[in-house]
Amino acid sequence: MDINFMVAIKNIFTVTNILLAAGGTLMGIIFGALPGFTAAMGVAVLLPITFGMPPASGLILLGALFGGAMYGGSISAILINTPGTPAAAATILDGHPMAKKGLAGEALREAVFASFLGGIFGVTVLLLFAPPLAKISLMFGPPEYFLLAIFGLTIIAAISEESLFKGLIAGVLGLLISTIGMDPLLGTPRFTMGIVNLIDGVQLVPAMIGLFSIPETLALVSSYLNKDTVSLVNTAELRKIKVGFPSLKHIMSHAMIYLKSSMIGTYVGMLPGAGGSIASFMAYNEAKRSSKHPEKFGTGISEGIAAAESANNAMASGALIPMLTLGVPGDSVAAIIMGGLMVHGLEPGAQLFARNGDIVYTFIIALYLANVMMLLFGTFCAPYFTIVTNTPKHILSACVMMLTVIGSYALRGNVFDVYVMITFGLLGYIMKSHGFSVIPTVLGIILGPIAEKGLNGTIAISHGDNILLFMLSRPISLILIVFTLLSVGVPLYRRIRGSIGKTAGNIQ
């Protein structure tokens, strides 16, 4: 057995790391249960807490937060008919009808158990497949890294938003932002506007905190006028809800749904940009399609919750696979965790497993622990997490605003990073309110240096040959070019075909 694996098991069972896994899961569930707060926002604002910790401990906290938030969204979806996170939107379809039938305890039990199984499945795939996949990345040279960065960006832009062009523009904007600072060829400052603090480039963490947190926080304040201080849940009623563990018969009857949905979730997680909501809706539709009684879906049956929840929690681990092995995050939270890795001086890819295998395995095994914690918290405390939804939104908004400032400052003790956070926060707000996703921008900032380094390296090793022909002559590059063209071409083709269809319809 890998020595790193043994070291990791030893690392996990320290009081600090167990407490961090428990604390991270608990905070994640609370963030997830709060409507309007996303998992990305939770992980972004709490990322700075990890700066002072050893890398493995920091990653444990972030991983536990991610898993907890994915599950937490289902609690408010079931009890108050509002998904805490977008990933829990599919859970509402059967979760809330079950609660209305007086089966809230059963719905919450299904949600936590399915989340647990999905999470365990995803982590197992991560543990088994990430190390061999990382070895494949050893075959990558500069052209492959350049194309991988471009592919990661095009696919995230194509999948994440309804408008392909806006997704791509957001991604290219991120790449452009990444060119601010010292250029990698001559070491000359570029586009710094004479600001000394920009010589090192735009700091990723404050930019991410701003892009992911400020737009959500501003959206929260706009809704304060409506029922802000009105309690959404009746705490006396909540005490009557009992969750408990499912019976073996119940588990066996749902086994295929858990398995299929977890597989779908993990697969979707590995696709950059697809995210939890796509995973849960895909799994829900598949469970409905293959069910003996599809007409009952949407009326309040546990199979619907099982499918949605196992998929979105499996997705959380799936999204970490391309991030840890290739340096291309599977979703926004994986991108933030990648930012956390980089702050700790760890570079994702094959070298991560070779040089810091103990840290990576500690992180992966801690995710098992976090899933167990989630099962325990969900089983014994699930209804009480909804009480946080009674907190007035302007108070939540103030707390998050302060955390964004503190977090950005804590990175380097530099006030300039706070200004970067605010600038990107406002940029993110403008982008979101005009139909642009901020996820491709973040990915562009992350992948920009990889792409530029890859392109410069390709120019150097091609010895003056045509770069495109040089890339086409390399098998992995060729595959990546095909994937990139497909990721842009397929949605573009659909759009053009749709436009032609509409025009033809209008003429008729």
Next chain:
Amino acid sequence: MALDRKISLVLVGVFVAFYAATYRYPPEIVAFPRFLLWVFLGLSVLLFAFPKRHSNYSFKTIISKEKVAAALMLVAYAAAFPILGFFATTFVFAVVYMSVFNKKYWKKYILIAAVYLTIIYFVFQKWLYVWFPEGLIM
């Protein structure tokens, strides 16, 4: 004019400004940004050519007075804390921010701000050794 077309014109403006800035640097270090800028321009043109309809778009909602107030308070807070001191400014920001949206519970807000700052002090300053600016007040 469709919203997407207005956006694409703004993006063309960004292209022009950014591209003009590339002339200040040696050509070899701006080759990659220039390549990106041409892609950016191409996409902006495509957005202009194929605009989408935005039925829910409302400029008034985007810059509602609550959002502008929240953003301004955040900017003022960020500008003030290095001068006045982190803890004093954060306390004032928290109380003012919450009071602006609901004046009724201002005493509660003082308590919330105090508890919040105590947690921040112990987590960041005592546990993680992050030192915040002391400024003129605290």
